[in-house]
Amino acid sequence: MAKTDIGPPDYKTMLPPVIERNYGKWLYHEILQPGVLVHIAQSGEALYSVRAGSPRLVSTDHIREICDIAEKYCDGYLRFTSRHNIEFLLDNKDKIEPLIDELKSRGYPVGGTGHAVTNIVHTQGWVHCHTPATDASGPVKALMDEIYDYFTTMKLPNHVRISLACCLNMCGAIHCSDIAILGIHRTVPKTDNTRVPNVCEIPSTVASCPTGAIRGDMKNKTLTVNDEKCMYCGNCYTVCPAMPIADPDNDGISIWVGGKVSNARSAPKFSKLAIPFLPNNPPRWPEVVDAVKNILEVYASHARKHERVGEWIERVGWERFFSLTGIPFTDQHIDDFDLAVDTFRTSTQFKWR
Amino acid sequence: MANSDTPLLDELEKGRWPSFVKDIKQAAQKSPMAEDLLRQLELSYKDKIGHWKHGGIVGVKGYGAGVIGRYSDRPDLFPNVQAFHTMRVNHPTGWFYKTDTLRKLCDIWDKHGSSLTNMHGATGDVILLGTKTEHLQPCFNDLSDAGFDLGGSGSALRTPSACVGPARCEWACIDSLDICYNLTMTYQDQIHRPMFPYKFKIKVSACANDCVASIARSDFSIIGTWKGDILIDQKEALAYASTIDIQKEVCDLCPTRCMEWNGKELKIWNEDCTRCMHCINLMPKALRPGKEKGATILVGGKAPIVQGALLSWVIVPFMKLEPPYTELKDLIERIQDWWDENGKSRERLGELITRLGMRVFLKAVGLPAVPQMVKAPRTNPYVFFWPEDIKKEVK
Numbered sequence: 187m188a189k190t191d192i193g194p195p196d197y198k199t200m201l202p203p204v205i206e207r208n209y210g211k212w213l214y215h216e217i218l219q220p221g222v223l224v225h226i227a228q229s230g231e232a233l234y235s236v237r238a239g240s241p242r243l244v245s246t247d248h249i250r251e252i253c254d255i256a257e258k259y260c261d262g263y264l265r266f267t268s269r270h271n272i273e274f275l276l277d278n279k280d281k282i283e284p285l286i287d288e289l290k291s292r293g294y295p296v297g298g299t300g301h302a303v304t305n306i307v308h309t310q311g312w313v314h315c316h317t318p319a320t321d322a323s324g325p326v327k328a329l330m331d332e333i334y335d336y337f338t339t340m341k342l343p344n345h346v347r348i349s350l351a352c353c354l355n356m357c358g359a360i361h362c363s364d365i366a367i368l369g370i371h372r373t374v375p376k377t378d379n380t381r382v383p384n385v386c387e388i389p390s391t392v393a394s395c396p397t398g399a400i401r402g403d404m405k406n407k408t409l410t411v412n413d414e415k416c417m418y419c420g421n422c423y424t425v426c427p428a429m430p431i432a433d434p435d436n437d438g439i440s441i442w443v444g445g446k447v448s449n450a451r452s453a454p455k456f457s458k459l460a461i462p463f464l465p466n467n468p469p470r471w472p473e474v475v476d477a478v479k480n481i482l483e484v485y486a487s488h489a490r491k492h493e494r495v496g497e498w499i500e501r502v503g504w505e506r507f508f509s510l511t512g513i514p515f516t517d518q519h520i521d522d523f524d525l526a527v528d529t530f531r532t533s534t535q536f537k538w539r
Numbered sequence: 540m541a542n543s544d545t546p547l548l549d550e551l552e553k554g555r556w557p558s559f560v561k562d563i564k565q566a567a568q569k570s571p572m573a574e575d576l577l578r579q580l581e582l583s584y585k586d587k588i589g590h591w592k593h594g595g596i597v598g599v600k601g602y603g604a605g606v607i608g609r610y611s612d613r614p615d616l617f618p619n620v621q622a623f624h625t626m627r628v629n630h631p632t633g634w635f636y637k638t639d640t641l642r643k644l645c646d647i648w649d650k651h652g653s654s655l656t657n658m659h660g661a662t663g664d665v666i667l668l669g670t671k672t673e674h675l676q677p678c679f680n681d682l683s684d685a686g687f688d689l690g691g692s693g694s695a696l697r698t699p700s701a702c703v704g705p706a707r708c709e710w711a712c713i714d715s716l717d718i719c720y721n722l723t724m725t726y727q728d729q730i731h732r733p734m735f736p737y738k739f740k741i742k743v744s745a746c747a748n749d750c751v752a753s754i755a756r757s758d759f760s761i762i763g764t765w766k767g768d769i770l771i772d773q774k775e776a777l778a779y780a781s782t783i784d785i786q787k788e789v790c791d792l793c794p795t796r797c798m799e800w801n802g803k804e805l806k807i808w809n810e811d812c813t814r815c816m817h818c819i820n821l822m823p824k825a826l827r828p829g830k831e832k833g834a835t836i837l838v839g840g841k842a843p844i845v846q847g848a849l850l851s852w853v854i855v856p857f858m859k860l861e862p863p864y865t866e867l868k869d870l871i872e873r874i875q876d877w878w879d880e881n882g883k884s885r886e887r888l889g890e891l892i893t894r895l896g897m898r899v900f901l902k903a904v905g906l907p908a909v910p911q912m913v914k915a916p917r918t919n920p921y922v923f924f925w926p927e928d929i930k931k932e933v934k
Binding site: 187188189190191192193194195196197199200201205209210212213214215216225233235239240241242243244245246247248249250252253256257262263264265266267268270272293294295307309310311312313314315316317318321323324327328330331334351354355356357358359360361362390393394396419421424425427432433434435437447448449450451452454455456466468469470491492523524 | 547548550551553554555556557558559560562563565566573576580583584586587588589590591592593594599600601602609623625628629630631632633634635636637638639640641642644645646648649654655656657658659660661662663668669679680682683684686687688700702703705706707708709711714716720723724727728731747748749750751752754755756762788792793794814815816817820821823824840841842843844845846847848850883884885
């Protein structure tokens with residue numbers, strides 16, 4: 187019988203000796219070039235981190251290749267970041283350039299540090315999820331191909347955190363990203379009355395609806411959906427498999443902007459709706475790629491140094507954001523959920539464009 | 540050349556960014572599961588719809604979490620992914636690895652699964668992406684023998700995660716790694732046996748830059764901070780003057796405007812500082828967090844489902860965090876007890892507090908109301924008073 191509840195391997199056994207010696211005693215760091223950090227300890231010792239991009243969905247052979255590289259240059263020590271990058275950890279400065287050369291020759295992008303686009307946090311999509319409104323890895327790959335140079339350089343006003351979730355469940359909590367790409371459904375779930383009695387618990391399905399659109403039909407042991415109230419979140423489907431919501435003709439992607447997690451300067455904030463709907467157009471989602479690239483480039487050319495996307499928009503105003511990006515403003519942009527009125531303008535101070 | 544079975548996905552092998560399609564194809568060389576995954580994904584690209592059914596209840600002996608059931612809705616076409624369950628493996632805190640550990644993981648997954656992974660999933664676990672039901676227990680046995688354990692899923696404590704913290708970062712105000720590991724080991728039962736109304740997430744960031752997005756995506760957010768003055772090395776500050784415009788880039792962007800640069804010396808009015816990290820981020824050689832270190836505790840953060848997204852709210856402005864973290868664990872357990880007692884099915888902590896009121900929550904968990912908890916006091920006059928505040932007998 188296997189041992190249970192042993193917990194994960196102790197991280198202390200995974201730390202390179204230079205970290206063990208200087209744990210908690212770091213003095214400062216610098217970014218030597220895109221993708222290369224140096225941390226200097228009180229002892230004077232240096233730790234170099236070389237950051238490389240990853241598709242996140244990786245095969246065991248790909249992991250072994252990463253291991254080969256880490257063994258060749260880093261005595262077998264590496265880590266992954268909270269945004270799915272790989273970091274090779276070294277204490278020998280002379281090995282940095284050969285390591286980067288090898289990474290580049292094997293097709294690894296080196297970068298993602300400082301004022302750059304770093305790796306896109308994303309979900310499973312059609313690869314492995316039962317509720318997606320779009321794929322995840324595909325749009326991410328298509329977009330990163332297009333904005334690759336923003337990963338390998340540091341020429342933006344500040345960090346740009348891009349995230350993608352393939353439905354409103356938002357595994358990965360993308361709702362506070364500079365640019366969030368969110369899969370959405372746009373049609374009501376199709377209740378399968380023959381299956382509901384066997385596979386669904388009616389009270390919990392009713393309770394799952396944020397807008398109270400679902401009612402129990404106890405006589406027929408099924409459920410009814412008020413189409414007017416449904417905003418297609420798919421939460422009922424999570425609870426009740428007999429209410430499928432995916433719709434190939436109407437599912438797609440929405441774009442949200444201006445969120446941040448860090449407390450630096452301005453408080454953490456949610457991303458706000460920029461584009462309510464773009465079509466699913468595999469394999470390369472050109473509409474989505476163009477839209478994100480446009481927002482990124484308008485930000486890059488208009489924001490002041492150190493302004494995050496949301497800070498820039500708040501300074502110039504949302505009316506200016508829409509006019510600069512050329513994104514049409516629609517009634518979908520005006521909130522109608524709880525606390526919606528908090529977002530309505532209650533002053534006569536605004537810009538014409 | 541023969542026509543490819545996967546013309547749409549083949550398009551995603553092109554381009555400069557590393558391709559997940561290449562990884563799936565690489566795995567398909569040795570795993571029929573990965574091969575059918577590739578073909579099913581191609582069908583999704585053609586149909587513009589997912590082809591996975593709802594998960595059933597599958598797992599390993601003694602656990603109610605850690606395995607996500609997944610079945611193909613076209614087993615007739617893709618029999619090798621008829622069942623294709625995910626295993627979540629709790630990552631070493633901070634995502635640090637020695638390669639021998641990673642290689643062990645790869646060998647086990649080649650033996651039992653699709654040879655495909657996510658490094659890592661959104662919550663932090665290593666995601667072993669897809670295997671058959673009969674492989675789950677043998678795979679877990681091998682993982683356990685190699686020193687790994689499963690992470691959380693469902694209405695359980697989800698695998699806690701932490702930023703890189705004192706292992707590499709000079710800004711760490713708390714030992715985020717030790718706190719995370721300690722909580723993970725303390726709460727193994729809560730991680731593996733779902734016992735709550737819904738999921739519960741704990742994330743630890745060692746400073747206000749919040750590299751694990753604790754404030755946005757954890758029910759219980761631990762974020763390092765300090766009391767007292769920012770430590771200044773004036774010589775290093777002067778050195779920065781040659782590379783950055785200190786007044787413009789540092790002082791003028793300070794949210795409380797509590798700093799001034801006169802060309803030689805940096806002055807900080809620390810009583811006005813809100814510890815946002817901007818100045819320290821820009822001048823790490825010259826500025827350091829103050830000496831008295833601890834954490835701000837916030838609760839309620841979550842993504843939209845069900846009642847809308849929330850950012851965590853401050854409930855303890857400052858808590859010292861040193862092993863064995865008794866005060867922290869007491870607070871976590873008091874909060875979970877109240878939530879467990881009062882929460883409806885699939886109601887996150889933040890939603891419960893919204894429904895019953897922060898006032899009720901604070902009283903239940905024994906925390907005093909302090910101004911640090913709010914952006915501003917209420918503007919409406921619909922004020923409740925506790926019965927004990929009201930004189931019972933009318934004179």
